[in-house]
Amino acid sequence: MSGSKIISVAACLVAAVMLTGPAYAEEAGIFDEYRAMFGDDNPAIFVIEEGEEFWFASQGPKQATLESCDLGLGPGVVDGAYARLPRYFKDVDRVMDVEARLRFCMQELQGRTPEEVDDHPYSLRGDLGTEMEALVAWLAEKSRDLPIAPGQEHDKEREAYALGEAVFYYRAGPHDFSCATCHGQEGMRIRLQALPDLTTHEGAAVAYSGWPAYRISEGVVRTMGWRMRDCFRQQRFPLLDMGSDVTVALQTYLAVTAAGAPMAAPGLKR
Amino acid sequence: MKIKITFVLWLAGCIGFVQAEDMSSALNAGFKSINQVGLDRLEQDPLQAFCSKPREESGDAAVAAELRETAMASVVLPGNGDYLGSWERGQQVANNGKGLQYSDNPEEANGGNCYACHQLDPAEVAYGNLGPSLTNYGARGQSDVMLQYTWTKLWNTHAYNVCSHMPRFGAQGILTEQQLKDVMAFLFDPDSPVNNLAE
Amino acid sequence: MAGKIRIRAQLDGDTCEVKALMRHPMETGLRKDQAGEPIPANYIEEVTVTHNDKVVVHGYWGAAVSANPFLGVRFAGGQAGDKVTVSWRDNTGETGEGETTIR
Numbered sequence: 255m256s257g258s259k260i261i262s263v264a265a266c267l268v269a270a271v272m273l274t275g276p277a278y279a280e281e282a283g284i285f286d287e288y289r290a291m292f293g294d295d296n297p298a299i300f301v302i303e304e305g306e307e308f309w310f311a312s313q314g315p316k317q318a319t320l321e322s323c324d325l326g327l328g329p330g331v332v333d334g335a336y337a338r339l340p341r342y343f344k345d346v347d348r349v350m351d352v353e354a355r356l357r358f359c360m361q362e363l364q365g366r367t368p369e370e371v372d373d374h375p376y377s378l379r380g381d382l383g384t385e386m387e388a389l390v391a392w393l394a395e396k397s398r399d400l401p402i403a404p405g406q407e408h409d410k411e412r413e414a415y416a417l418g419e420a421v422f423y424y425r426a427g428p429h430d431f432s433c434a435t436c437h438g439q440e441g442m443r444i445r446l447q448a449l450p451d452l453t454t455h456e457g458a459a460v461a462y463s464g465w466p467a468y469r470i471s472e473g474v475v476r477t478m479g480w481r482m483r484d485c486f487r488q489q490r491f492p493l494l495d496m497g498s499d500v501t502v503a504l505q506t507y508l509a510v511t512a513a514g515a516p517m518a519a520p521g522l523k524r
Numbered sequence: 525m526k527i528k529i530t531f532v533l534w535l536a537g538c539i540g541f542v543q544a545e546d547m548s549s550a551l552n553a554g555f556k557s558i559n560q561v562g563l564d565r566l567e568q569d570p571l572q573a574f575c576s577k578p579r580e581e582s583g584d585a586a587v588a589a590e591l592r593e594t595a596m597a598s599v600v601l602p603g604n605g606d607y608l609g610s611w612e613r614g615q616q617v618a619n620n621g622k623g624l625q626y627s628d629n630p631e632e633a634n635g636g637n638c639y640a641c642h643q644l645d646p647a648e649v650a651y652g653n654l655g656p657s658l659t660n661y662g663a664r665g666q667s668d669v670m671l672q673y674t675w676t677k678l679w680n681t682h683a684y685n686v687c688s689h690m691p692r693f694g695a696q697g698i699l700t701e702q703q704l705k706d707v708m709a710f711l712f713d714p715d716s717p718v719n720n721l722a723e
Numbered sequence: 724m725a726g727k728i729r730i731r732a733q734l735d736g737d738t739c740e741v742k743a744l745m746r747h748p749m750e751t752g753l754r755k756d757q758a759g760e761p762i763p764a765n766y767i768e769e770v771t772v773t774h775n776d777k778v779v780v781h782g783y784w785g786a787a788v789s790a791n792p793f794l795g796v797r798f799a800g801g802q803a804g805d806k807v808t809v810s811w812r813d814n815t816g817e818t819g820e821g822e823t824t825i826r
Contacts, residue, residue, distance in 0.1 A: 295742060295793065295795055297744045297791070297793040299731065299742070300729035300731075300744040301744075303729060304729075380748050380750075380790075382746040382747075382748075382791060383746075413542075416542050417542050417546070417547070417550055419578050420542040420547055420576075420578065421547075421550075421551070422578070423576050423577060423578045423579075424547070424551075424568070424576050425568065425572040425575050425576045426565060426566055426567065426568050426572055427565045427566075427624075428565070428624050428691070428696045428697070428698055429624070429691040429696070429698065430571075430572055430575070430689075430691055430692065430696070431691075432576060435654075435689045436654065439654075441653075442652070442653055442654050443652050443653055443654075444640045444641070444652045444654070445639060445640055445650045445651065445652050446649075446650050446652075447652075453579070470789075472790075473789060473790040473791035474791070486555075487625050487626060487627060488625060490561070490565065490624045490625055491555060491561070491565055491566065492555040492556060492557050492558055492561045492562065492563055492565055492566070492626065493555060493556045493557070493558040493561075493626065494554060494555055495553075495554055495555065495556060498553060498554035498555075499550050499553065499554055500550055500551060500553075500554030500555070501554065503550070
């Protein structure tokens, strides 16, 4: 007998609990209680580890790592880089978010094709996580608690903000929805899901700082790029391209509105 | 015709330094068609364009009035004045949030997703608040005026409120005439749970 | 990445806190795919946690546990450098395991 004794077994994620409607009731505080039961347990800690391994893994035709990828603070600098995105990159003469930049580095440094990189960036139902999700989770962790500070010096950065704002209010499709339909007023919700007002600093800060996040209901880390894509799906729009000017512009609009607030990702969401 | 001209003028004047053609090319480059959802969904009609101004800027009142009139003129009332279908089926339409997303099966009927934004049956706790509560809607009576007003709101909400957030369920072909009748019954029928308030 | 379990084991006073993420679809057998065909059941049935090769947790799971289960366990008596393992076996006979040392 070594004296080892089981004290408690906790936090198996039980699907049945999560699929009932009222468990989504963030307003009623039920989800907050549920989240409190996790304490500081966030399964994203393991996805962050995977992300770090992907960064240092030799991949692609060039069998190279991403170690010399320049995320805006110089080649290989990852500390604080996420919080400074989206920003203008001279080598490509455009504004990029974290996914657009990683996509670029995978092609440039590792020689991977756009087809391969774009094929499956976000987990589909039943997937156990992707390289992109893991890398973004790790990079966000490297900016934890740092203020959101996207670039707004370069003309193209300001153009991205203006395009992002215009896209935010752009109504189209059979349902006439824009981002603003759901995210342009305070205190609103769809069913029981609370909707941040993304036109205010407070709302944008809560939304922007918490992504990427581990989605308990899906068992994977989701990125801000995925969040945008899935909003547009529900807006009845076509498929939003990862790293496209539209997604970069929207993230610029959000990040500028949220600027100054500390990053708190990877977060934990329902 | 007049609407089209003012629409072009507005785009040239008010969208800040994002030109309409830049917006259009960014959108077309930023999205891919998938399953049944094509890039044509990114094109705006005059009403959508008028209602896409940032920061609640209000548009030209004359244009707004014309858009309202056009919306009103487009409303197709049900034949023989028969507005009310089955509230049971209407309840299903109100609960169903699917339809017209690329993840949806186009063979299946679209939903109205009313609960996303409105309270209806008071026993349903999972309702949104983007729109007003419609609980006890039937208390407003079943006069011809109420029936036609409600049908018009469902068919094309912009006939009354030019930049309402609500979808145009009839005008955009989201729901069929029969589904609209069923939703009408869900709202008006005295036996519908919408109108049966618990003590 | 299926099969590999990521584990952290950290001392908190005189107890050791173990956290583990298992990559597993945890299919209930009740869901259907897009074509309407049932998706076969595939879920973890048995989970074991050991400390220096001694079993400290042995549990039976079922289809109600979510995909990619996250397990948290605390036991007394661990020391920095001790070996901790977590392993599972699912209803198809597949197994997965991971190993770490207490920090």
